[in-house]
Amino acid sequence: MTTKSRNLSIAKRGLMSFETIMWLFTRLSALAMYTLVIFGLVGALIMGAVNNMNFAEVMRWGFMPNVTHVQNTNLPDIDPWATPLWKLTASALLIIAVGHGVHGLVVIADDYIATAKGRQIVRICSGVMILSMIGIGLYLIWTS
Amino acid sequence: MGLNRNVSLKTALRYKGQGPYLTYILHRIGGLGMAIFITIHLLASFLGGRGGAFVNHIYESWIFQIFIFFCILFHAINGLRITILDLWPKLIIYHRQAITIEWVAFIVIYGFSVFSIIRSALGG
Numbered sequence: 026m027t028t029k030s031r032n033l034s035i036a037k038r039g040l041m042s043f044e045t046i047m048w049l050f051t052r053l054s055a056l057a058m059y060t061l062v063i064f065g066l067v068g069a070l071i072m073g074a075v076n077n078m079n080f081a082e083v084m085r086w087g088f089m090p091n092v093t094h095v096q097n098t099n100l101p102d103i104d105p106w107a108t109p110l111w112k113l114t115a116s117a118l119l120i121i122a123v124g125h126g127v128h129g130l131v132v133i134a135d136d137y138i139a140t141a142k143g144r145q146i147v148r149i150c151s152g153v154m155i156l157s158m159i160g161i162g163l164y165l166i167w168t169s
Numbered sequence: 170m171g172l173n174r175n176v177s178l179k180t181a182l183r184y185k186g187q188g189p190y191l192t193y194i195l196h197r198i199g200g201l202g203m204a205i206f207i208t209i210h211l212l213a214s215f216l217g218g219r220g221g222a223f224v225n226h227i228y229e230s231w232i233f234q235i236f237i238f239f240c241i242l243f244h245a246i247n248g249l250r251i252t253i254l255d256l257w258p259k260l261i262i263y264h265r266q267a268i269t270i271e272w273v274a275f276i277v278i279y280g281f282s283v284f285s286i287i288r289s290a291l292g293g
Contacts, residue, residue, distance in 0.1 A: 052251075052252045052255055052256055055248045055249065055251075055252045056252060058245075059245075059249065062245075079285040079288070079289055080281045080282060080284070080285040081234065081238065081282045081285040081286045081289070082285075082289075084238070084282055088241060093214075097229070126200070126203065126204050126207075127204075129200050129204065130201075130204055133197065133200075133201065158208065158211060161211050161212070161215045162211055164215065165211065165214050165215060
């Protein structure tokens with residue numbers, strides 16, 4: 026393996042390392058989640074959150090715009106909160122958040138598991154967890 | 170390879186990393202808290218029944234709301250700081266000022282959240 030100089034630009038040394046790509050993914054997915062959460066908060070304000078919800082309830086909707094999160098509020102009609110637009114927003118947020126979160130667990134696990142075999146097992150478990158959490162989450166969003 | 174660090178847990182807890190270390194460890198606690206409790210919340214909602222209702226009832230209590238809001242808001246606000254400083258590395262010289270701004274933003278948003286959680290818990 027050739028030594029990669031710190032002084033080379035990304036274009037010359039390539040961005041091929043999986044860990045480097047995931048490092049970038051963690052940052053970019055954070056920005057994507059901010060965009061989706063702000064979209065949800067603006068939508069909540071347009072749909073009348075100011076009069077019928079308190080601050081914490083609006084934040085809870087922003088973190089995951091699923092209709093079950095506004096069931097216990099004073100909203101007179103929650104049908105506009107269960108449209109395909111919100112289900113798609115919630116699905117996008119779920120998929121990005123699961124990828125970001127499970128990769129975060131792998132980073133933490135790597136601090137304690139240092140053998141190649143152990144790290145391989147962690148990565149297989151993380152793949153299973155990502156797929157099952159996305160599956161369960163999508164089922165809950167689209168059936169609630 | 171191997172984990173022969175020769176640092177006991179007691180020494181690790183006395184590590185004087187100050188502000189930046191505090192944000193690091195709170196970021197990790199918040200991330201772990203979210204990963205564990207959102208996984209349980211998803212499984213409880215999916216399985217339903219009496220067990221699921223019991224778990225989700227705990228999640229709706231004001232004590233748990235205060236805890237999970239801490240995890241989410243600290244992780245989100247600290248994560249935004251990390252993202253901005255990492256994607257624009259020239260700003261790294263201001264990272265202590267960035268941590269100060271972060272705490273102000275966190276205390277304002279978290280303060281409002283805790284206030285409204287407690288007020289609705291008291292029935293107001």
